[in-house]
Amino acid sequence: MKIYFRLLSFAKPIEKFAIPYVIATMLSIIFGTLNLALLSPLFETLLKTKKSEVEVKPAAEHLSTFDILGKFRAFVNNSIDSVGAEKTLAYVCVVIVISVLLSNLFKYFSQRIMEDLRVHTLLNFRRSVFNNVMNLHVGFFNNERKGDIISKVASDVQVVQFTVTNTLQVVFKEPVTLIVYIIMLLTISAKLTLFSLLVIPVSGFIISKIVKRLKQQAKEAHESFAKMIGFLDEALSGIKIIKAFNSSERIKEKFNQENIFYSNLNRKMVRRQQLGSPVSEFLGVLMVAVIVWYGGTLILHNEENALAPADFIAYIAIFSQVMRPAKALTDSFSGIHSGIAAGERVLELIDTKAELTNKADAKTLDNFNEALILNNVSFAYGDKQILKNINVTINKGKTVALVGPSGGGKSTLMDLMPRFHDPKEGSLVIDGHDYKDLTVESIRAQMGIVNQESFLFNDTIFNNIAFGKPDATEEEVVNAAKIANAHEFIVNTENGYQTNVGDRGNKLSGGQRQRVCIARAVLANPPIMLLDEATSALDTESEKLVQEALNNLMQNRTSIVIAHRLSTIQHADEIAVIDKGEIVEKGSHTALLAKKGLYYRLIEMQTFND
Template identity: 70%
Template structure:
């Protein structure tokens, strides 16, 4: 229940929807039940024999309380028959029934409207909270989690929770209320029969609780299996070229099919258990009804018992009791279905409760400009148990171009990730203008930096929107100017719709060089004082590299630049070259100084690691 009420908290302000819903539901339930109480006088009016004397209205239901609505109404019917006759009374009763049915359905519609508004409102808040928390999580979280599992929680699990929570809320209030109204009517007709017939409720509840006992565990397995399938789908679509290139289509199909079969089998087992609950409750209800018909029917036929029901009252009783099973059935269906919603809710709440490893301190301040230097001081960093950086000390002055070089896996990319504070070091500190990163707001640190990665990360949108992503509200002139600096303007104009051309999923309608120049234009538009370039030309052909390199030179003008590169042409003009190996800074200096030093950098050059192709 704790999980359920936690999920229900996303419906706030719930009173805005719940109060009108409660009022409308009470009225709908009242008029719906009132319809059955009208059957008895209707039947009496139709089947009252002509030779049967009409009761004196003054003696009808003598001594009954004014709060006994059924008795009061029965008295009114007999008074009307005595005064105006059968036909007029029949018309009045039919008119009252029609009005009661119309009011019942009107209030039922109003109640459903408010419940639907509550459902949509809950889904809106729930999905917003999940997505917001996902966006706030640190990069390391996404390295350890399957993207498909996250997508499943945000899309599918949230939907399951939304319907389960609101439907259960609706059933838990409406159906017990309807059940109480029906029981009041049944007690008003016959206390003895009603006490006997209500035995079905606890028996039915016990049996159903046994049937649905395992549903929660199975529901969690089903949600996790669905998340795996989404993960397989995401990986298959993202790696479709490699799958086809290595003739692995059938292998991927089999992998997906295997999980699909597992998911289908779990759902089949869950469905069988859920579907068993309703027939059990209905069967028990019919069994009790058979005994009621036999017992009450005998009393009516023999006529020996003075307290026996009249035929009209007996018909009303059977009709009302048949309706008692509807709220019981709805409650059992809700009880069996809530396990799936709770299981999905637990998975989503785990995601909401996941806290980012990085968080601004309460006293964090903003840095509005970069004036002096960027500094690593005794920095250590681990990925799990593996130590990646060891006692890194480095100062980067404003306006310098610093190249990070070294063997693969040495820690260059980790150093680059620490600068925009994607991670915090295990120990040691980073400073910008002698202010500790931990004393600054992370967003303000990143606002001083622009990033161009080896992988061109673009969105399925227009060229204009991809470039202007770096600056909200950028004008067309600003975007065009940034594209010109990035050597992208000419090829953009040659595309189908120019700057309004959609570049497809991940920019796949563009070549590698074109995508990278769009990324550079995006960084140019941001106009940050610090540029971080992570092997921005390593995946390009010679012609594209030349164009991108020219764009990078334009980008780095009058800026502080930190670059990772494997090509000599990219790094030989750097003000400072930092050689990193096994997480440690081995050498620093200019190209000529390091060549003369005849150390690791010289050996890398001799091995042609950085030579031009």
């Protein structure tokens, strides 16, 4: 229940919906029950066609204030005496029509309010999940399956939303309906009602046994669905590789196996859920049959205190409806297991804390004036040491190149600078301020990033360039594209700057994508550029254009470059050679060549790979 109430907290402010829902539902239940209770006066009117047959009933003034049915029966009897059975029948029919109209009108309002609550809850829940995902550190996504996250944000949230609101609806509406029905039954015949209520606890016990394993199966089903989403995401992302290696059948089989497992699990769950409804319905019909036999026997034998035939018909009609709220309660308890299982998965994601959070008194870095310094920086993923005792000073306006063999830790070192991670030991200092004393947002505002993997959003070229500055004018975007050597190819596309680049920019070539990414960085105009040079995978012509764009980008800026090409690094103010997580050499291009160490060997081999 603790999880349920926490999930319910996403419906706040719940009183905005709960109060009108309670009022509308109560009125709907009262009029709905009255519809059935009025069957007694209706049949009584039909049966009493002669005055001589009219039994003496208590006068309305002698009846209890709450005995509405008794008062109406007294009205019917008086009406039959005064205006006759035919007109009385018309009065009864009009009252029934009005009662049905009001019952359905209030039922509509209650359902409408509950739907508003459902939408409100889903909005809050999905927003909370997505916001927390966006706040998590970059390292979190290296360890999690993207499909699992997508499943939680899309599918699991939907399951939780329906379960929470449906259960909330059932927990109030159905018990109240049940109570009102029972009160009405007790009013008609207390003896018969006490006998008939035995079916409800028996039904509840049997249903609880049926749905006992639903929660575990629901959790397995959600996890299996997440795996399928993960397979789908990987298959779509790597479709070219799959086809290139003739692995389509193997991938299809892998997906199909998980699909079969998920389908079988769902089949078992649905069978258990569906079993609850016919069992409770059968028990209800069985009990109605017993009551018809028992009550009918009393009437046929003219037993003392036996019900009048008209009252007995109304009693059977009301009791036949008692099983509906009872069945809805058992169905909701079987469905809540799936919602709780999905809720646990989503709350696990919400409860994941961001490793990087701003201190309460964190300052804002307004600009970059002096230097970015790494002091004895060490970093590890778990027990695996990645960086060890890194010391680098990057003065304003200077270019520092990071070179070294693949796997040496260059990209990890680059990720520390925009504070995607915090070092395990040591510190990063910018303009005399420790990173931890500054807001993450203000640090990143001073930096522009061009990654080796040029990522574009499925949007127009214009919007991709303006991503870092959404209010940019068309002139600013065009100027940024010209600096990035991208303007010429952009104007030659189908719709110019309004051309959609497709999923991850796949409508553009590698060189074109990279130049759009550079234009994006140019437009943001940060004082520090972090460049994971991406020219190594390009053809010669594209490489030349991108390199020119990079050179334009680096002008009058502080630049930290992961270098792959000699042409990029030989003009750097300082080169740091990183091997096995440590800086083994540092200096200018000429000085490092003279040492004839690792840098010299790398230059000889021209294998600067990240």
